[in-house]
Amino acid sequence: MNIxxxxxxxxxxxxxxxxxxxxxxxxxxxxxxxxxxxxAEFPLVKTCEQIPCQADVIIDFSVAENLNTLLNYxxxxxxxxxxxxxxxxxxxxxxxxxxxxQIPILRGANMSFGIQVLAQLAxxxxxILGKDYDIEIVEKHHNKKADSPxxxxxxxxxxxxxxxxxxxxxxxxxxxxxxxxxxxxGIHAVRGGTVSGEHEVGFYxxxxxxxxxxxxxxxxxFARGALRGAAFLVEQPPxxxxxxxxxxxxxx
Numbered sequence: 430m431n432i433x434x435x436x437x438x439x440x441x442x443x444x445x446x447x448x449x450x451x452x453x454x455x456x457x458x459x460x461x462x463x464x465x466x467x468x469a470e471f472p473l474v475k476t477c478e479q480i481p482c483q484a485d486v487i488i489d490f491s492v493a494e495n496l497n498t499l500l501n502y503x504x505x506x507x508x509x510x511x512x513x514x515x516x517x518x519x520x521x522x523x524x525x526x527x528x529x530x531q532i533p534i535l536r537g538a539n540m541s542f543g544i545q546v547l548a549q550l551a552x553x554x555x556x557i558l559g560k561d562y563d564i565e566i567v568e569k570h571h572n573k574k575a576d577s578p579x580x581x582x583x584x585x586x587x588x589x590x591x592x593x594x595x596x597x598x599x600x601x602x603x604x605x606x607x608x609x610x611x612x613x614x615g616i617h618a619v620r621g622g623t624v625s626g627e628h629e630v631g632f633y634x635x636x637x638x639x640x641x642x643x644x645x646x647x648x649x650x651f652a653r654g655a656l657r658g659a660a661f662l663v664e665q666p667p668x669x670x671x672x673x674x675x676x677x678x679x680x681x
Contacts, residue, residue, distance in 0.1 A: 529667060534662075564596070
């Protein structure tokens, strides 16, 4: 499998390049608007229009603002696209959906296979425990993360809302808010230091608590997950996929 890395000079882009090399995946080009000089073992360019060759898939760890350029290139070249970026607008999400009619696209807020397991466990717990338990999500990330709450926290919330109809997310609490509503899912963001990522889903009942936690100890696991998702994607017809689909494919 040959890949192009979008956001190649960022922390995740560099981590992905290292993971690709370790796995025997060839990086044929890297794209990054911050390019000043060639510092990688593969060609680097500033824009998609300058990419000198085609690849099986583009893996994007850049920023949401680059989506339009990426979609245009992927559609013109019929290249599969793995989107690992969060913070898309509603319009951008519609653009992704539209483009997936022509090319395979995998979009994930979190490229960890372990997070996919957490989402399934949280959904099952919500279904079994029902509305007798208050649900709260706490996510922690490094101080450079630009968006909050994390896309993963929103994904976890959505998984539980699907199981329990009528739940609504509440983002943080401040001031005299009154009693907690029975149909709330609290979502709270912590930013500090170099935390790679931690997500906690808590179910708080009468005299008991159930806490499900996933901790990312380094960024390499997200790079490996993106590569596994890409390997799954290049075998798929046009459509919109998630890493959960790749996990289900492995399970059979």
